[in-house]
Amino acid sequence: MPTFxxxxxxxxxxxxxxxxxxxxxxNTYVEGGKIYASRIGLVDSDNKKVNVVxxxxxxxxxxxxIVIGTVIEVGFNGWTIDIKAPYTAMLRASxxxxxxxxxxxxxxxxxxxxxxxxxxKIATFDRAHDPQLTVGEPGLGKITRGQILHVTPTKIPRIxxxxxxxxxxxxxxxxxxxxxxxxxxxxxxxxxxxxxxxxISVIRKIEEESHTSGLTxxxxxxxxxxxxxxxxxxxxx
Amino acid sequence: MNEKTEKLIDKKGIRSDxxxxxxxxxVKLQVGVLSNADGSAYIEHGxxxxxxxxxxxxxxxxxxxxxxxxxxxxxxxxxxxxxxxxRKSPAPSRREVxxxxxxxxxxxxxxxxxLYPRTGVDVFVEVLQADGGTRxxxxxxxxxxxxxxxxxxxxxxxxxxxxxxxxxxxxxxxDAEDKLGIADVPVAYMPSLNAITLLQMDGILEPxxxxxxxxxxxxxCKKIYEMQKEALKTxxxxxxxxxx
Numbered sequence: 001m002p003t004f005x006x007x008x009x010x011x012x013x014x015x016x017x018x019x020x021x022x023x024x025x026x027n028t029y030v031e032g033g034k035i036y037a038s039r040i041g042l043v044d045s046d047n048k049k050v051n052v053v054x055x056x057x058x059x060x061x062x063x064x065x066i067v068i069g070t071v072i073e074v075g076f077n078g079w080t081i082d083i084k085a086p087y088t089a090m091l092r093a094s095x096x097x098x099x100x101x102x103x104x105x106x107x108x109x110x111x112x113x114x115x116x117x118x119x120x121k122i123a124t125f126d127r128a129h130d131p132q133l134t135v136g137e138p139g140l141g142k143i144t145r146g147q148i149l150h151v152t153p154t155k156i157p158r159i160x161x162x163x164x165x166x167x168x169x170x171x172x173x174x175x176x177x178x179x180x181x182x183x184x185x186x187x188x189x190x191x192x193x194x195x196x197x198x199x200i201s202v203i204r205k206i207e208e209e210s211h212t213s214g215l216t217x218x219x220x221x222x223x224x225x226x227x228x229x230x231x232x233x234x235x236x237x
Numbered sequence: 238m239n240e241k242t243e244k245l246i247d248k249k250g251i252r253s254d255x256x257x258x259x260x261x262x263x264v265k266l267q268v269g270v271l272s273n274a275d276g277s278a279y280i281e282h283g284x285x286x287x288x289x290x291x292x293x294x295x296x297x298x299x300x301x302x303x304x305x306x307x308x309x310x311x312x313x314x315x316x317x318x319x320x321x322x323x324r325k326s327p328a329p330s331r332r333e334v335x336x337x338x339x340x341x342x343x344x345x346x347x348x349x350x351x352l353y354p355r356t357g358v359d360v361f362v363e364v365l366q367a368d369g370g371t372r373x374x375x376x377x378x379x380x381x382x383x384x385x386x387x388x389x390x391x392x393x394x395x396x397x398x399x400x401x402x403x404x405x406x407x408x409x410x411x412d413a414e415d416k417l418g419i420a421d422v423p424v425a426y427m428p429s430l431n432a433i434t435l436l437q438m439d440g441i442l443e444p445x446x447x448x449x450x451x452x453x454x455x456x457x458c459k460k461i462y463e464m465q466k467e468a469l470k471t472x473x474x475x476x477x478x479x480x481x
Contacts, residue, residue, distance in 0.1 A: 010473060012466045013347075013384050014392030014429040027389065029349070036429060038349070038389035040469055055473045056276070056387035058294065060353075086294035086356040127354050128305070 011037040025051035059085045059153040059183040061131040068181030071116045074109045084183045089131040117143040146189030153184035158210040173223040174199040258407045266468035276386025280378040284368035289378035290361045291386040297357035308353040312341040316364040343425035343435035369412035392427035397457035399450040424454035428462045
């Protein structure tokens with residue numbers, strides 16, 4: 001039952017990872033009892049499970065995921081939403097209005113129109129149907145202020161950190177509200193532009209260095225440094 | 238045609254471009270050359286210069302090509318008007334339509350088509366300069382572009398040809414050998430899985446010669462495969478260096 005990789009080794013699609021008593025994890029597949037990588041990424045094993053942390057991937061919708069999308073079309077009884085996935089999502093009018101929808105009473109484009117950004121949850125999705133979104137929960141709905149940035153969807157777990165440690169630290173240190181769309185779209189809302197810019201620069205740094213160890217410590221350091229810098233700047237003025 | 242005064246292979250077994258019978262042309266590969274594509278690759282295989290770009294998975298256009306149970310792969314092989322000596326009309330020729338299909342079918346076994354129903358992946362192959370064996374070089378580049386776009390693959394697909402020139406079975410024919418030679422056998426191959434995804438033959442070969450040509454092409458593929466992996470890793474190496 002050998003494995004053919006070192007921890008955090010860079011692998012390409014088709015590289016043989018393990019043979020025998022191992023389980024295929026993310027971005028791997030089994031062929032003839034052997035486990036191969038299916039994407040470029042860094043291998044890791046967790047007990048008997050072989051995972052590849054992909055360096056390049058796209059977002060696949062999953063039920064219950066929070067995503068940030070753009071309205072691309074207003075339809076007869078709902079909206080078409082671009083969620084940066086292989087499939088476009090649908091948001092139904094009755095879901096937004098939280099009452100039965102009557103075309104003669106409601107003008108949909110007054111509620112949401114093309115170009116609007118929304119935070120939504122994926123209500124249903126399977127092989128045969130495009131994802132359906134819902135905004136019927138607290139914290140979901142139209143985005144009115146803040147800044148949007150895009151990252152590779154595979155980097156989102158790193159920005160969240162272990163049990164949310166990384167994201168809660170950024171939120172606390174920058175006084176910003178941050179919503180992470182699992183589709184790789186992030187909303188940063190702060191009281192001042194400076195705070196937003198700081199949060200964005202930190203997230204960009206995490207994205208760039210997402211595979212380094214001890215990243216949390218360095219980010220903590222960076223946040224403290226920037227904050228002190230800001231205070232001193234203000235004093236000089 | 239003028240008399241074939243010059244032999245394609247001399248007495249010492251050296252070919253007209255200075256290579257030995259089982260020698261590849263120099264190959265240069267680069268990944269991620271186009272910023273607007275989801276994935277891209279550039280290959281220089283001898284004098285061939287080919288760009289490949291991949292998009293997707295995304296919605297299929299036109300809609301009627303969409304498949305309810307699997308992803309569709311669309312490939313467009315195109316030669317630039319300046320890619321050959323005599324200007325080539327930019328309209329898709331019969332040959333280009335055929336090669337698009339052949340490249341598509343040689344890449345399909347490497348993809349998990351059934352995982353992403355109702356979507357499509359588009360691959361665009363643009364031949365900037367041609368010197369024989371473009372379909373093989375195009376397959377090599379297209380596979381890299383798809384891998385770079387983040388679409389899961391069973392293995393990278395590599396293309397390489399072998400053939401018969403004068404009386405010898407040789408590897409990786411270039412333009413003159415392709416035109417004046419006896420036979421050409423392009424092969425596309427997935428080295429890790431030891432699976433052939435494309436096998437064509439143009440010309441006449443003895444069964445033993447055919448087998449020798451296929452094996453030779455497979456060996457050539459394995460050599461290019463190493464370069465392919467290296468090229469893909471080089472783009473993402475930056476991430477790894479930060480880690481170290």
